[in-house]
Amino acid sequence: MAIKVLHHGLATSVQDLGRPGYFHLGIPMGGAMDRLALRAANLLVGNDEGAAGLEAVFMGPKLLFTEDAVVAVTGADMPPKVDGVVQPGWTAFEVKAGQELSFDFLKSGARIYIAVSGGIDVPEALGSRSTYAIGALGGYKGRPLAAGDELPVGASTGAVAGRSVAEEFRRGPGSPAELRVLPGLYWDRLTEEAKDGFFADEWKVAPEADRMGYRFRGGRKMSFVDRQQPFGAGSDPSNIVDSCYPYGSIQIPGGTEPIILHRDAVSGGGYFMVGTVISADMDLIGQLQPHKPARFVKVTMDEALAARAERKALIDRMRASLA
Amino acid sequence: MSVRYSFGGDEHLFVECSDEMSLDAFFKSLSMAKGVRESGIKGVTEICPANASFQIKFDPDIIKPDDVLAEVRSIEGAAEKAEPVIKTRIVEIPVYYNDPWTHETLMRFRERHQDPTGTDLDYAARINDFGSVDDFVAAHSGSPWFVSMVGFVAGLPFMYQMVERQRQIEVPKYLRPRTDTPKLTVGHGGCFGCIYSVRGAGGYQMFGITPMPIFDPTQTTSYLRDFMVFFRPGDIVKFKPIGRDAYDQAVEDVDKGRFAPPIREVNFDLREFSKDIDGYNARLEGMINGH
Numbered sequence: 001m002a003i004k005v006l007h008h009g010l011a012t013s014v015q016d017l018g019r020p021g022y023f024h025l026g027i028p029m030g031g032a033m034d035r036l037a038l039r040a041a042n043l044l045v046g047n048d049e050g051a052a053g054l055e056a057v058f059m060g061p062k063l064l065f066t067e068d069a070v071v072a073v074t075g076a077d078m079p080p081k082v083d084g085v086v087q088p089g090w091t092a093f094e095v096k097a098g099q100e101l102s103f104d105f106l107k108s109g110a111r112i113y114i115a116v117s118g119g120i121d122v123p124e125a126l127g128s129r130s131t132y133a134i135g136a137l138g139g140y141k142g143r144p145l146a147a148g149d150e151l152p153v154g155a156s157t158g159a160v161a162g163r164s165v166a167e168e169f170r171r172g173p174g175s176p177a178e179l180r181v182l183p184g185l186y187w188d189r190l191t192e193e194a195k196d197g198f199f200a201d202e203w204k205v206a207p208e209a210d211r212m213g214y215r216f217r218g219g220r221k222m223s224f225v226d227r228q229q230p231f232g233a234g235s236d237p238s239n240i241v242d243s244c245y246p247y248g249s250i251q252i253p254g255g256t257e258p259i260i261l262h263r264d265a266v267s268g269g270g271y272f273m274v275g276t277v278i279s280a281d282m283d284l285i286g287q288l289q290p291h292k293p294a295r296f297v298k299v300t301m302d303e304a305l306a307a308r309a310e311r312k313a314l315i316d317r318m319r320a321s322l323a
Numbered sequence: 324m325s326v327r328y329s330f331g332g333d334e335h336l337f338v339e340c341s342d343e344m345s346l347d348a349f350f351k352s353l354s355m356a357k358g359v360r361e362s363g364i365k366g367v368t369e370i371c372p373a374n375a376s377f378q379i380k381f382d383p384d385i386i387k388p389d390d391v392l393a394e395v396r397s398i399e400g401a402a403e404k405a406e407p408v409i410k411t412r413i414v415e416i417p418v419y420y421n422d423p424w425t426h427e428t429l430m431r432f433r434e435r436h437q438d439p440t441g442t443d444l445d446y447a448a449r450i451n452d453f454g455s456v457d458d459f460v461a462a463h464s465g466s467p468w469f470v471s472m473v474g475f476v477a478g479l480p481f482m483y484q485m486v487e488r489q490r491q492i493e494v495p496k497y498l499r500p501r502t503d504t505p506k507l508t509v510g511h512g513g514c515f516g517c518i519y520s521v522r523g524a525g526g527y528q529m530f531g532i533t534p535m536p537i538f539d540p541t542q543t544t545s546y547l548r549d550f551m552v553f554f555r556p557g558d559i560v561k562f563k564p565i566g567r568d569a570y571d572q573a574v575e576d577v578d579k580g581r582f583a584p585p586i587r588e589v590n591f592d593l594r595e596f597s598k599d600i601d602g603y604n605a606r607l608e609g610m611i612n613g614h
Contacts, residue, residue: 020369023371023474024473025473026474027552135540136521136540138540182333184330230342232344232513239513241342241375241376243337243375244376244377246335247335266474267371267474267476268472268474275332301388305383305388
């Protein structure tokens with residue numbers, strides 16, 4: 001069975017839960033930006049929750065199915081349509097051989113996840129089917145989809161249509177979106193005034209927002225504690241001797257626009273970082289649209305761990321509800 | 324050298340051995356990263372060495388952040404006492420300096436450069452007080468470089484020149500990053516050299532290009548069949564200037580699967596190196612040539 005790509009949307013790629021283990025060589029974990037949404041879509045169609053699906057941003061693809069399949073679309077609110085008939089989101093539905101899956105306009109959120117019973121069966125690269133486009137690695141020929149591509153699909157799991165994910169698991173960002181941050185790394189390069197401003201100001205998602213990172217603008221420019229720049233760091237006060245970048249870390253090149261690194265992060269570089277978005281809020285970033293307001297909320301490690309446990313419990317409940 | 328620890332969210336521990344670059348800081352961070360790897364701390368999933376720091380990724384569902392910190396701290400003392408010796412390899416990388424492809428690219432982005440009237444090589448030679456581009460190339464290819472970090476994007480080596488600080492080449496990055504850099508460009512920014520493993524954006528000055536692929540996701544390049552990334556932190560690199568004919572020949576050899584980068588195993592001893600840098604480097608170079 002295969003799916004023919006009639007239109008690729010804006011940027012649609014094959015993603016699973018990623019390939020951890022190679023960041024020390026510059027290859028990021030990749031995978032779905034909104035992992036909960038991919039898990040949900042897979043569970044709805046009877047797949048292993050880490051099976052490969054499609055991630056589409058802002059605009060859906062148009063896909064032709066060559067055989068009957070059960071499909072689920074989760075994540076952003078972008079109504080799926082089968083031969084033009086609207087289907088519910090977060091719900092498994094049937095697509096018959098010869099039918100087209102397309103999408104209505106995006107209403108909220110940013111990324112949809114399309115799971116097909118059997119999973120997208122492209123070859124694994126370094127243990128994952130995720131597309132790392134910069135390295136031309138994984139996914140469909142190492143790149144986002146294009147019209148004319150034919151996606152292989154695994155053996156159907158015998159899933160049935162009709163199952164749905166309960167409302168409580170369909171969480172999107174609020175307005176302003178609140179991203180919880182543990183300050184640290186090079187946080188103390190900032191003056192007290194800049195530290196206060198970072199958390200007090202309202203920021204807006206910049207158009208430069210992709211799988212590598214999300215940029216924000218609109219807050220006050222940072223001011224730095226005076227110092228003689230260390231050897232090898234570079235002359236700008238926002239420069240450091242090139243170091244590793246954690247996933248979720250927030251760098252502010254030139255002290256102006258914070259950038260949060262996401263699943264396809266560059267693994268390191270020479271810009272100071274003020275802290276890191278906690279693991280529980282990483283999925284949320286994948287659903288932020290450009291120009292939407294956002295705030296950074298300061299948390300402690302204990303609060304970060306509590307949020308992580310809460311998130312884990314939520315996913316456990318969702319898993320149980322679909323078992 | 325006091326080590327600074329900081330958490331990167333609930334999944335990362337950042338360990339900075341020094342805020343300034345030096346071979347001592349690089350060795351200490353490499354030694355600590357190695358110690359952490361060997362100690363096999365439960366819940367630690369990735370260890371990423373960098374120039375003068377390293378990063379640990381851990382699963383807080385398995386180990387508490389404070390426990391990771393305590394375990395890593397306990398390794399610090401041992402790393403401090405460890406002999407600054409590493410078993411590594413030296414590899415010779417052919418470089419076609421002042422090649423037409425990086426030249427075309429640097430001309431295309433000239434308005435983003437500090438000196439729009441010349442080339443990146445002209446600029447780097449001048450601000451580093453070399454009399455000519457040839458003298459600059461001789462210095463660039465005249466001493467070996469440590470791969471102090473592999474990353475940014477897949478397989479890209481950051482390299483630190485193995486000479487006294489006052490002799491190290493230093494150049495600023497472009498005023499505004501380019502949106503394009505040819506694949507396999509040999510670049511330089513701050514005190515670090517690099518080889519761009521893939522085509523893409525970049526801010527480092529561009530000096531030349533190597534015909535030798537260093538990242539191959541298809542794993543069809545003969546020497547990248549076992550693993551798609553060539554470099555590892557701790558590798559020693561010696562550049563060899565080549566001209567157009569040798570470049571074309573090497574490209575053909577790579578395509579035909581017969582290009583074999585000269586590689587030798589070495590035990591690098593930082594103390595011996597520091598006593599006589601030029602003599603030590605000459606011995607390293609001799610090893611490449613089979614002496």
